[in-house]
Amino acid sequence: MTTLMTQVDIFSPEFRRDPYPTYRLLRDEMPVYPSTSEKGLEMWLVTRYDDALTLLKDDRLIKNRMSLLPPEMVAALDIPDVVKPMMRNMLDLDAPDHTRLRALVHKAFTPALVERMRQQTQTIADELLDAVAARRSMNLMDDFAFPLPMTVISNILGIPAADRDRFRQWSNDIIDRELDDDMEAVVPIMSAFFGYLDVLFEARRRQPQPDLITALVEAEEAGDKLSQDELYAMVMLLIIAGHETTVNLIGNGTLALLCHPDQMALLRQNPGLARGAVEEMLRYDSPVQVATERYAREEMVFAGQHINQGDLMLAALGSANRDPQRFTDPDRFDITREDNRHLSFGQGIHYCIGAPLARMEAAIAFNTLLRRLPGLRLAVAPDELTYRPNMFLRGLTRLPVEW
Numbered sequence: 001m002t003t004l005m006t007q008v009d010i011f012s013p014e015f016r017r018d019p020y021p022t023y024r025l026l027r028d029e030m031p032v033y034p035s036t037s038e039k040g041l042e043m044w045l046v047t048r049y050d051d052a053l054t055l056l057k058d059d060r061l062i063k064n065r066m067s068l069l070p071p072e073m074v075a076a077l078d079i080p081d082v083v084k085p086m087m088r089n090m091l092d093l094d095a096p097d098h099t100r101l102r103a104l105v106h107k108a109f110t111p112a113l114v115e116r117m118r119q120q121t122q123t124i125a126d127e128l129l130d131a132v133a134a135r136r137s138m139n140l141m142d143d144f145a146f147p148l149p150m151t152v153i154s155n156i157l158g159i160p161a162a163d164r165d166r167f168r169q170w171s172n173d174i175i176d177r178e179l180d181d182d183m184e185a186v187v188p189i190m191s192a193f194f195g196y197l198d199v200l201f202e203a204r205r206r207q208p209q210p211d212l213i214t215a216l217v218e219a220e221e222a223g224d225k226l227s228q229d230e231l232y233a234m235v236m237l238l239i240i241a242g243h244e245t246t247v248n249l250i251g252n253g254t255l256a257l258l259c260h261p262d263q264m265a266l267l268r269q270n271p272g273l274a275r276g277a278v279e280e281m282l283r284y285d286s287p288v289q290v291a292t293e294r295y296a297r298e299e300m301v302f303a304g305q306h307i308n309q310g311d312l313m314l315a316a317l318g319s320a321n322r323d324p325q326r327f328t329d330p331d332r333f334d335i336t337r338e339d340n341r342h343l344s345f346g347q348g349i350h351y352c353i354g355a356p357l358a359r360m361e362a363a364i365a366f367n368t369l370l371r372r373l374p375g376l377r378l379a380v381a382p383d384e385l386t387y388r389p390n391m392f393l394r395g396l397t398r399l400p401v402e403w
């Protein structure tokens with residue numbers, strides 16, 4: 001096996017702060033890179049655009065690792081009961097289960113839903129900024145980037161406003177686990193989360209509402225479409241995927257604007273550019289840096305590299321989006337960039353269901369921020385900013401701004 005000329009550590013704080021120089025090195029020298037986590041979990045990181053795209057669509061790779069193991073081995077795995085339902089979420093499953101579960105909610109996330117939520121999203125954005133306007137400073141992550149998508153997805157699902165902060169904590173705790181962490185660590189969080197959902201599902205059974213949770217509870221009661229575990233997993237996935245990612249699009253996108261004042265001025269003067277600007281923010285500093293786990297169904301050769309059955313393979317979307325073989329001048333942040341087919345929402349059968357919703361929310365978020373806060377600027381030096389410890393998501397812990 002070839003070795004890298006320079007030492008690379010994709011788990012280091014330096015990498016987290018700025019992964020892009022490392023990605024460049026990997027694309028150039030070892031585009032299918034074998035890495036091992038601190039606790040010994042082995043994985044292949046795929047960093048070139050063409051390879052990442054192939055990986056996401058390759059049906060030699062599967063999501064549900066359990067399907068590779070003999071039943072007696074699965075039974076012997078010590079998986080806590082409370083964690084089991086979550087393994088029935090569609091992002092971790094393959095056809096036909098994935099197809100059935102995706103069809104259940106796909107029809108809910110239509111352009112019509114996005115249109116219905118547009119006015120509401122604008123109102124939420126304005127109210128959030130009303131609340132901080134007089135203060136002349138805020139932590140943009142807590143005061144704007146988090147509550148906006150959380151309120152939107154909660155309204156779609158039918159989660160009471162008063163409960164949303166609790167979800168943030170549970171969701172953060174689940175997301176900020178390391179890939180190789182012991183499952184025991186999430187048991188108390190899962191118990192609290194599921195306990196809450198029990199009460200909510202029961203309330204909807206007694207008194208149906210015009211919301212997605214009611215529709216899913218009814219699908220579960222109908223019998224053959226959705227098991228009870230799948231109902232829990234679906235709601236949890238939608239809550240987590242519906243806000244953890246969009247929060248970071250708003251945070252990373254605002255930071256990109258603040259660090260590129262010419263681009264910020266251009267967008268402020270031309271709100272009609274918001275659509276393209278959001279695509280560029282998704283490409284330039286992807287909220288999902290690495291797509292979720294895929295496993296080799298069989299022994300194979302991938303991009304010239306021998307892969308064993310069961311090997312874990314990860315597509316580095318954040319790197320693919322900076323590949324000079326695909327994007328001209330990829331390290332330049334240009335909100336008018338054309339031909340911007342980034343991979344930030346994934347590809348293939350697991351392509352993000354919430355992409356149209358996230359795009360709408362982000363365009364409103366940026367236009368409202370720039371219109372309402374003309375003097376918006378960073379309140380700390382850029383090198384004081386820190387990122388959440390997560391291999392998959394790229395998200396700021398805080399973004400202090402003033403105006």
Ligand code: HEM
Pocket residue numbers: 090091092102109153237238241242243245246249287288291292293343344345346347349350351352353354355357358
């Ligand atoms: C900027 C915001 C978002 C980004 C960057 C993003 C990114 C992604 C990516 C990369 C995937 C595929 C992961 C993989 O193949 O491993 C995905 C899947 C998914 N996303 Fe999003 N997402 C965003 C917003 C949303 C929203 C708002 C929702 C909820 C309504 C959502 C729901 C989902 C679901 C349910 C899946 C799984 C689809 C499947 O397995 O078929 N996402 N997302």
